Amino acid sequence: MFDFLRRSRYRGYIDTLSDGFVSGWAHDGGRPRERLSIEIYAGGILVGVVRADSFRSDLAVAGIGDGKFAFSFALPAEVGDGGTIAARVAKTEYWLANSNRYGTANSPRPGRGGSIPPNWARALTDDRAFREEQAMLGHCWTLLGITPDLEKDGDWFRATLGGRSIFVQRFGDTIKGFENRCAHRFFPLRTSDKGNGPIVCGFHHWHYNRDGHAVGIPNCLEVFGTHPREVGARLVALDIATCGSLIFGRFPGGNTSDSLEDYLGEGFPILDAMCAMPGRPQRLNGEIAANWKLPMEITLDDYHGVAIHHRKRHAKNNEIAYFRFGMHSAHFTGHNDTLASMSVACRENRYVPSDYRIFNIFPNLAVSISNARPYWFCHVQLFAPTSPRQTHHLGWLFQTGFPARERALDRWMRPLSDVIRAHLVRHFTKKIVEEDRRACEQMQTIAHQFEGSPILGAQEKRIEWFEEAYEVAMSRGEAISDTRR
Ligand code: FES
Ligand SMILES: [Fe+2]
Structure with a gap:
């Protein structure tokens, strides 16, 4: 499963950084009684591990278990001025909030490193991290193309969203978008960058309507024993909206429904x-x-x-x-x-x-x-x-x-x-x-x-x-x- 999904069960903050100590708390909502180990980084380098198991009354009052989820860690003396401090739940990709927001003790330097987690570049080289990242970004409104490319009824173009091939097509006054994947056996419906015409799969000639429903299935009664409507196959539809001549799309879901x-x-x-x-x-x-x-x-x-x-x-x-x-x-x-x-x-x-x-x-x-x-x-x-x-x-x-x-x-x-x-x-x-x-x-x-x-x-x-x-x-x-x- 996705690392990004797993980590959402954690909560944690770096609260203070003073007199050479970094303090905060962390809690695992998935296993609420467990005490977590926290890795502390200075300037992107691991400098120690601390258990988040000290009592803090404000945590108990806030309903975070029995309140024994706080930590305080003494930074090594050799940690120099001006670096950034970050903390994460050990062996996970969950970085505590406020990671990197501070300089080291007594010398905060706003602007140095900002709040960018040290693993910000992971998906620049790691194929799996890249796929996970794209799967999450597929829920953000993303530019897919422009309306001058869909001038005539039936015009379509192919694009990529969330790491997946998709296509966008004009049907009369409306513009629709679908994942470029036949519901039958996943043949790509659009095999070039642009064109004009109905949605007909090149593999077995299933025919889809403007809502993405398979309305024409060759020899349907013979091979599926029923009518296309009963087969009930349809394409994955995207949310589509325009702004000026820009056509944006996203995969529905992702805990966001904003227009x-x-x-x-x-x-x-x-x-x-x-x-x-x-x-x-x-x-x-x-x-x-x-x-x-x-x-x-x-x-x-x-x-x-x-x-x-x-x-x-x-x-x-x-x-x-x-x-x-x-x-x-x-x-x-x-x-x-x-x-x-x-x-x-x-x-x-x-x-x-x-x-x-x-x-x-x-x-x-x-x-x-x-x-x-x-x-x-x-x-x-x-x-x-x-x-x-x-x-x-x-x-x-x-x-x-x-x-x-x-x-x-x-x-x-x-x-x-x-x-x-x-x-x-x-x-x-x-x-x-x-x-x-x-x-x-x-x-x-x-x-x-x-x-x-x-x-x-x-x-x-x-x-x-x-x-x-x-x-x-x-x-x-x-x-x-x-x-x-
Ligand atoms: S894969 Fe598309 S019709 Fe068979
Ligand atoms: Fe530039």
């Missing part, structure tokens, strides 16, 4: 306005020989511009504003607006862009706007995981409908300048994407050596938020399962 609008929160009206594609966008697709988290995290990192993109100078903290909303975050350059004011203006259809913005939607979507004088372009990037070490990078690039400071000359020149501008935007976007890709691929070559937590500075704050959202998604307690029947 896409709830999930995106203040980001919904923004993406809705930004990602209303005027037609077919330019595509910038490619492969990245690195785990999906690395290209996602590089879009959350404002510290690498000088080294990787050869910028002239480092940004100042006060030039950037960060916003966190739900599991997502945004970076605004300039201080003309806030996430809230932009959200309201987009909802009321009166937003006028003034500067660069990027929105990182958990788990694997980054959407930015930038100025290509005088117009505003949007770049949508999806980091679709294919294996622990490989990511399919899908990019869509298009001119937004946001108002531009257009002069008469600009308008007059547009037939020509639009072509040149689109070409230039593509050229510069591609250059940045390539530079980021190279950096991620270099990181992946030693990803098996990523032990312990990274040291994060102020301009990497959003990576910490992303990893916190990841932990939440991993601990929700339900992986995708077979919901066929």
Whole structure:
């Protein structure tokens, strides 16, 4: 079974770190009388094991068994300043809350390591951990594709969600999504990336309707002794919703039932306005020989511009504003607006862009706007995981409908300048994407050596938020399962 599921029965916290002692408590809800052994890590290195069996009256009052679940551990003298302290239930993947939030005794350094657990990179190299991770992420609303690819009735495209092949198809006014797996003997229903036509399995020609029910089964009475309706076979249906031209999907369940609008929160009206594609966008697709988290995290990192993109100078903290909303975050350059004011203006259809913005939607979507004088372009990037070490990078690039400071000359020149501008935007976007890709691929070559937590500075704050959202998604307690029947 999944490690991630097992660990959800534990609860535990690091409560204090002072005078060289780390103290907290831990309890196993699955075996409520058992006392747990807790491994203590300093700077990602195991420095000792302590039993959580001391009495604390507040635990007893809170109804946590007999209250004998507390621990206090004396850190070894050689643990230096500035590292991070973490604790986990021995021999499990359950890290106590507040792990890594502290520096060592008497020298807390906020921002160093954040709250990222030392095992954050496990799924970057471990196939099983990757499969488990993807099975949990399949319940998060995830970008699958765009509506311009489903223009005509019957148009479909194939994508991946939760580590599984799926397809999305237009039926008249509605868009539906299904796991790409025949209910009969699991043949893939869609064997190419896109197409148009009814759902007919290539193996024995079972025919499915728009609700995913097998309504046509060849020779059904002869071989199954009954009618298709009695066979009752159906496809696994996904939840599907759109925002602007973006089509999101998720596997139902996973202890979440929020709508896409709830999930995106203040980001919904923004993406809705930004990602209303005027037609077919330019595509910038490619492969990245690195785990999906690395290209996602590089879009959350404002510290690498000088080294990787050869910028002239480092940004100042006060030039950037960060916003966190739900599991997502945004970076605004300039201080003309806030996430809230932009959200309201987009909802009321009166937003006028003034500067660069990027929105990182958990788990694997980054959407930015930038100025290509005088117009505003949007770049949508999806980091679709294919294996622990490989990511399919899908990019869509298009001119937004946001108002531009257009002069008469600009308008007059547009037939020509639009072509040149689109070409230039593509050229510069591609250059940045390539530079980021190279950096991620270099990181992946030693990803098996990523032990312990990274040291994060102020301009990497959003990576910490992303990893916190990841932990939440991993601990929700339900992986995708077979919901066929
Ligand atoms: S596997 Fe699809 S019809 Fe048999
Ligand atoms: Fe970059």
